Amino acid sequence: MKYDFAAIEKKWQERWEQTKPYAAVTGDKRPKFYALVEFPYPSAAGLHVGHPRPYTALDIIARKKRMDGYNVLFPIGFDAFGLPTENFAIKNHIHPAIVTKRNIENFTRQLKMLGYSFDWDRVVDTTDPNYYRWTQWIFLQMFKKGLAYKATMPVNWCTSCKCVLANEEVVEGVCERCGSEVIRKEKSQWMLAITKYADRLVDDLDGVDFIDRVKTQQRNWIGRSTGTEVTFQTNMGKPVTVYTTRADTLFGVTYTVISPEHPLLKEWRDRIPNWDEVEAYQAQAARKSDFERGELNKDKTGVRLQGVEVTNPATGKAVPMFVSDYVLMGYGTGIVMGVPGHDQRDWEFATKFGLPIVEVVKGGDITKEAFVAKDDTAIMVNSGFLNGMSVKEAIPAMKKYAVEQGWGKEKVNFKLRDWVFSRQRYWGEPIPLVNCPKCGWVPVPEDQLPLMLPQVDSYEPTDDGESPISKMTDWVNTTCPCCGGSAKRETDTMPQWAGSSWYFLRYMDAHNDTAPVSKEAEEYWGPVDWYNGGMEHTTLHLLYSRFWHKFLYDIGVVHTVEPYAKRTSHGMILGKNPHYVGNVETEEEKQALIAKYGNQALRPAVKMSKSLGNVVNPDDVVKAYGADTMRLYIMFIGDFEKTATWSDEAVKGSKRFLDRCFNLQDMATDEAGISRKNESLIHKTIKKVTADLDELKMNTAIAALMAMVNEFYGNGLSKGDLEQLILMLSPFVPHMAEEMWENMGFAAKYGKMAMQMPWPKYDEAKTIDAEVEMAVQINGKLKGTVVVPLNSDEAAVVAAAMALDKVKKATEGMQLIKTILVKNKLVNLIVKPAR
RNA sequence: GCCGGUGUGGUGGAAUGGUAGACACGGGAGACUUAAAAUCUCCUGCUGACAACAGCGUACCGGUUCGAGUCCGGUCACCGGCACCA
Numbered sequence: 001m002k003y004d005f006a007a008i009e010k011k012w013q014e015r016w017e018q019t020k021p022y023a024a025v026t027g028d029k030r031p032k033f034y035a036l037v038e039f040p041y042p043s044a045a046g047l048h049v050g051h052p053r054p055y056t057a058l059d060i061i062a063r064k065k066r067m068d069g070y071n072v073l074f075p076i077g078f079d080a081f082g083l084p085t086e087n088f089a090i091k092n093h094i095h096p097a098i099v100t101k102r103n104i105e106n107f108t109r110q111l112k113m114l115g116y117s118f119d120w121d122r123v124v125d126t127t128d129p130n131y132y133r134w135t136q137w138i139f140l141q142m143f144k145k146g147l148a149y150k151a152t153m154p155v156n157w158c159t160s161c162k163c164v165l166a167n168e169e170v171v172e173g174v175c176e177r178c179g180s181e182v183i184r185k186e187k188s189q190w191m192l193a194i195t196k197y198a199d200r201l202v203d204d205l206d207g208v209d210f211i212d213r214v215k216t217q218q219r220n221w222i223g224r225s226t227g228t229e230v231t232f233q234t235n236m237g238k239p240v241t242v243y244t245t246r247a248d249t250l251f252g253v254t255y256t257v258i259s260p261e262h263p264l265l266k267e268w269r270d271r272i273p274n275w276d277e278v279e280a281y282q283a284q285a286a287r288k289s290d291f292e293r294g295e296l297n298k299d300k301t302g303v304r305l306q307g308v309e310v311t312n313p314a315t316g317k318a319v320p321m322f323v324s325d326y327v328l329m330g331y332g333t334g335i336v337m338g339v340p341g342h343d344q345r346d347w348e349f350a351t352k353f354g355l356p357i358v359e360v361v362k363g364g365d366i367t368k369e370a371f372v373a374k375d376d377t378a379i380m381v382n383s384g385f386l387n388g389m390s391v392k393e394a395i396p397a398m399k400k401y402a403v404e405q406g407w408g409k410e411k412v413n414f415k416l417r418d419w420v421f422s423r424q425r426y427w428g429e430p431i432p433l434v435n436c437p438k439c440g441w442v443p444v445p446e447d448q449l450p451l452m453l454p455q456v457d458s459y460e461p462t463d464d465g466e467s468p469i470s471k472m473t474d475w476v477n478t479t480c481p482c483c484g485g486s487a488k489r490e491t492d493t494m495p496q497w498a499g500s501s502w503y504f505l506r507y508m509d510a511h512n513d514t515a516p517v518s519k520e521a522e523e524y525w526g527p528v529d530w531y532n533g534g535m536e537h538t539t540l541h542l543l544y545s546r547f548w549h550k551f552l553y554d555i556g557v558v559h560t561v562e563p564y565a566k567r568t569s570h571g572m573i574l575g576k577n578p579h580y581v582g583n584v585e586t587e588e589e590k591q592a593l594i595a596k597y598g599n600q601a602l603r604p605a606v607k608m609s610k611s612l613g614n615v616v617n618p619d620d621v622v623k624a625y626g627a628d629t630m631r632l633y634i635m636f637i638g639d640f641e642k643t644a645t646w647s648d649e650a651v652k653g654s655k656r657f658l659d660r661c662f663n664l665q666d667m668a669t670d671e672a673g674i675s676r677k678n679e680s681l682i683h684k685t686i687k688k689v690t691a692d693l694d695e696l697k698m699n700t701a702i703a704a705l706m707a708m709v710n711e712f713y714g715n716g717l718s719k720g721d722l723e724q725l726i727l728m729l730s731p732f733v734p735h736m737a738e739e740m741w742e743n744m745g746f747a748a749k750y751g752k753m754a755m756q757m758p759w760p761k762y763d764e765a766k767t768i769d770a771e772v773e774m775a776v777q778i779n780g781k782l783k784g785t786v787v788v789p790l791n792s793d794e795a796a797v798v799a800a801a802m803a804l805d806k807v808k809k810a811t812e813g814m815q816l817i818k819t820i821l822v823k824n825k826l827v828n829l830i831v832k833p834a835r
Numbered sequence: 836g837c838c839g840g841u842g843u844g845g846u847g848g849a850a851u852g853g854u855a856g857a858c859a860c861g862g863g864a865g866a867c868u869u870a871a872a873a874u875c876u877c878c879u880g881c882u883g884a885c886a887a888c889a890g891c892g893u894a895c896c897g898g899u900u901c902g903a904g905u906c907c908g909g910u911c912a913c914c915g916g917c918a919c920c921a
Contacts, residue, residue: 216838225920245921246921326919326921327921328921344836345919346921415920539917636859649861650846650859650861653860654859657858699849700849702858703848703849703858704858706858706859713875773854779901782854819901820901
């Protein structure tokens with residue numbers, strides 16, 4: 001029998017399309033299991049080879065859970081709003097909705113081609129008005145609770161996309177999406193107050209099963225720090241407040257610094273003799289992008305505010321104030337105290353401006369660099385009542401004192417900023433608000449949702465930074481829902497991240513037209529039991545959706561605090577680097593590659609890209625080897641969490657394995673049960689594969705199946721043996737498994753498809769052999785192995801070991817002083833020369 | 836700079852402190868074949884020309900242990916994230 005994968009896959013996909021064996025049943029009595037993968041952005045390029053890795057892994061988990069008797073929800077959808085589609089539409093003069101529809105069709109074809117067990121009746125499309133109606137609804141609830149607000153502030157502005165970006169979308173000073181320069185621009189923007197949830201977003205991480213690096217990254221991004229706000233009196237009338245995590249170093253303060261953007265400067269301008277200088281510095285700082293300020297300005301700059309004096313409350317001494325752009329307006333109070341002895345930035349600034357450097361913590365050499373004490377062995381000096389304390393003791397002691405004295409209080413700060421939520425683009429959810437001259441911002445009434453995107457002639461972004469929709473005066477001019485007077489609609493749209501912030505809830509009840517999700521459906525399916533997605537979404541989608549979910553919890557839409565019980569993450573699939581130095585022979589060629597491509601040339605594998613010509617298209621792989629081979633290979637490629645390199649050569653190995661499996665059909669004897677000779681092997685394999693699947697160790701599970709098949713080739717096998725193999729193969733390679741299941745008569749025998757059968761069980765007793773091979777070591781060095789009955793005692797094992805020639809030789813003239821026995825594993829004989 | 840991770844054959848990768856290199860790719864030999872492909876069987880860490888055998892081997896240096904790829908301390912390299920967050 002030949003393995004005709006094309007015909008087999010077509011046959012089974014058609015059958016599944018008709019019988020829908022993957023439908024999830026809300027309210028079913030079986031235990032529920034909700035497995036979720038990040039829905040794709042349907043790009044024009046189609047499915048990338050990176051998509052099948054997480055999709056296949058969770059498809060296998062979902063299939064295994066069904067075999068374990070769970071009612072599984074494994075849905076898919078499309079995150080279809082976004083700039084690439086809009087840009088494509090602009091370039092080709094096609095409406096984004098048409099482009100989107102086309103791309104979704106192509107993605108759907110490709111996903112079905114790979115045999116995923118998605119419930120296709122629950123597909124979510126974020127651009128569908130029946131969906132974004134509820135995205136708008138959730139936004140309005142936030143607006144009503146005061147979490148959505150409009151603020152004029154400097155924002156990240158992508159010069160190419162002509163659009164604002166959230167902090168999370170700016171990577172190394174450039175636009176995450178297009179790589180263009182990001183500048184700061186004053187703009188009035190809708191904001192979401194994610195910072196109000198900052199504490200909960202940190203604290204609730206303790207209660208979920210996310211891989212550690214996700215938790216760590218989220219904690220770092222939110223950046224909670226507990227410190228003290230200290231008030232310094234000034235000679236300018238008003239006192240100023242600084243934030244510090246090192247209240248213990250207050251005695252070491254020799255100056256203070258204010259951010260160039262600080263509003264207080266304007267108030268003081270008339271009383272600052274060198275105001276011209278200060279103003280020039282402000283202008284200079286404003287011209288720099290954030291990136292420049294961070295990257296290029298390690299060299300400290302600043303201007304002393306002449307005439308300004310502030311009083312250190314700990315010492316009662318006056319110190320000067322400077323303006324410098326190393327102090328950020330957006331964090332703390334925008335003013336910091338300078339402790340050059342124990343903060344490296346302050347040290348650099350003080351050194352440059354010739355300010356005194358005072359040692360208040362003993363242990364370093366503050367003439368060379370700041371001494372940033374971290375442990376509790378560092379001792380305070382020159383610090384009044386703190387002298388002799390450790391840093392660890394001094395921080396709370398000073399904090400307590402400052403509070404008692406009335407010039408200090410405990411304060412928690414976050415690096416997390418509120419979420420800039422408006423975009424000046426067409427292809428997004430319209431923000432459903434109306435601006436009335438009398439009533440201010442008024443929500444579009446809920447019964448008028450969805451607020452549909454208007455039809456426009458041109459989606460081109462405008463140079464003045466307004467949304468293309470702003471030109472649609474018919475749409476923009478409306479009446480105020482509150483007073484009936486004339487008013488204007490908000491023309492900004494929501495960011496790409498809006499639709500994905502709650503999509504997992506919609507899957508539970510995809511066609512509901514009275515609520516985002518019904519209470520019954522949410523209480524049955526929530527929370528997501530296992531969510532897998534890319535690390536690149538850790539501080540974007542994952543954080544945003546946790547925030548939205550917590551809000552929905554607060555307003556009673558969902559019943560759990562966290563949306564996802566478990567989060568795992570897959571590594572990227574890289575392509576071979578065509579410019580890798582290892583590809584060429586001679587030294588000259590290598591040098592030429594390094595000269596041309598730099599460090600790039602030293603990496604054997606790099607991100608796939610069109611320009612490098614190393615992109616692998618799943619369509620091609622499926623055409624050449626079949627979907628099952630594609631699925632198997634992408635799982636066998638390596639550790640799921642690590643990056644892996646695609647290899648066209650290695651794919652063949654997976655195909656070969658499937659051929660070998662298929663050929664077993666002709667080799668199997670008629671014996672219906674598990675054969676005696678393979679019994680132990682099969683039970684061991686079931687045990688191994690079952691355990692590996694739960695830990696997402698697909699590569700070693702497949703290796704165990706391969707080893708079992710290799711044994712079958714040596715031992716022969718029964719029909720019953722093959723039955724067990726088919727069941728275990730079923731989640732990995734569903735098409736071939738069903739074909740074999742039917743061919744061998746199991747479908748007729750059980751009246752079920754393999755995927756509907758219970759997962760094979762193993763008998764622990766049958767995984768244990770009567771005899772074991774044990775390692776024999778002399779002084780820790782391996783000398784050979786012995787085969788002994790299971791659970792042999794020390795005497796028996798030593799006797800067997802001593803019978804080995806090598807052991808005899810090695811122990812000749814030696815005295816045995818100690819024996820270490822690891823039961824059924826190894827014996828280590830410790831010997832020394834006899835006297 | 837800070838946080839997190841990784842480092843194992845020609846290659847991808849396996850190994851609860853207990854026989855390093857499972858499984859696979861590639862390579863070699865044989866069988867089948869007029870021949871090739873495919874398939875099947877065997878071999879394949881390095882060095883000592885081969886075998887027996889011996890030595891050396893998990894980035895590097897040191898430690899703990901009867902025993903370390905695994906644990907501890909230090910160093911180096913690479914990857915990811917954050918980056919003047921006071």
